[in-house]
Amino acid sequence: SALAEVPVNRMERMIKLTTQNPISLLVKFGIMAWNGTCVDNCSGHGECHNGTCLCEIQFDGPECHVPNLSYYIAFATIFFLLALVCLIQLVMCIVAEWQRMKAPSLLRACRVTTQKLLYFVVFLAAIIRGAYFTSPAAFEEGWSRSLMSAYYPLLLSGSSLVVCFWAEVFHLRDIRWEKPQFLSKSFLGFVTFNIITYSLLLAEFVTTRFANTTLEQK
Structure with a gap:
């Protein structure tokens, strides 16, 4: 169900981030902050405006990957x-x-x-x-x-x-x-x-x- 998917998605995203090279991770977030872009393009469920995700109504969270x-x-x-x-x-x-x-x-x-x-x-x-x-x-x-x-x-x-x-x-x-x-x-x-x-x-x-x-x- 939608409730069960939330912690799983968060855990997978945390594992993905922690397994990356720290230097490449810093470069990635630095470029994003400079360009005003968003993580993973708002997961394809929203639009990025000045580094902030504006999610579709069905999704929530800072990266639009959590069901509303x-x-x-x-x-x-x-x-x-x-x-x-x-x-x-x-x-x-x-x-x-x-x-x-x-x-x-x-x-x-x-x-x-x-x-x-x-x-x-x-x-x-x-x-x-x-x-x-x-x-x-x-x-x-x-x-x-x-x-x-x-x-x-x-x-x-x-x-x-x-x-x-x-x-x-x-x-x-x-x-x-x-x-x-x-x-x-x-x-x-x-x-x-x-x-x-x-x-x-x-x-x-x-x-x-x-x-x-x-x-x-x-």
């Missing part, structure tokens, strides 16, 4: 709260349908409707994004990176569902919307769009796995 924990904690909390709200709303929809039935059936209460699917899609997207901000280093390589990429197709699924729903509300006057239901005439377009989207995600996953396998064999 407040940034990651704040966004992880926001996304997990959003996931919790969506899960509660999804359960409330199922319970409401259960209570309206004369002969209650869990399978019928869980049938797909526009509202339920939207809550479920947003729940999955928020969980994936929250997991990323909890441990961003775990989503940098391999299948974890492809899992992180699933966040964007889920956003597209939710957006396309909203577009199809409102298109039917405005153009299909003969449909009554008092009862929970799913898409009707725009269902085929919604499914086709999502098949294309998730096919691209699957292709990315397969390509990533193939590339990793090739590198391991080499």
Whole structure:
């Protein structure tokens, strides 16, 4: 996790500095002070201004090599709260349908409707994004990176569902919307769009796995 990486990075940097020749180390810092440059170019995570690193918001420290924990904690909390709200709303929809039935059936209460699917899609997207901000280093390589990429197709699924729903509300006057239901005439377009989207995600996953396998064999 981000917390565990901080002391390791500091220790590695200290070992790197202490193993250098003292004279070359003094020359290095002397040139940096004279030129107004920064150590390791701010680790590639910021800009150097008069010898001081201005870090990107995701990083902290004098050399921009330490994760900004407040940034990651704040966004992880926001996304997990959003996931919790969506899960509660999804359960409330199922319970409401259960209570309206004369002969209650869990399978019928869980049938797909526009509202339920939207809550479920947003729940999955928020969980994936929250997991990323909890441990961003775990989503940098391999299948974890492809899992992180699933966040964007889920956003597209939710957006396309909203577009199809409102298109039917405005153009299909003969449909009554008092009862929970799913898409009707725009269902085929919604499914086709999502098949294309998730096919691209699957292709990315397969390509990533193939590339990793090739590198391991080499």
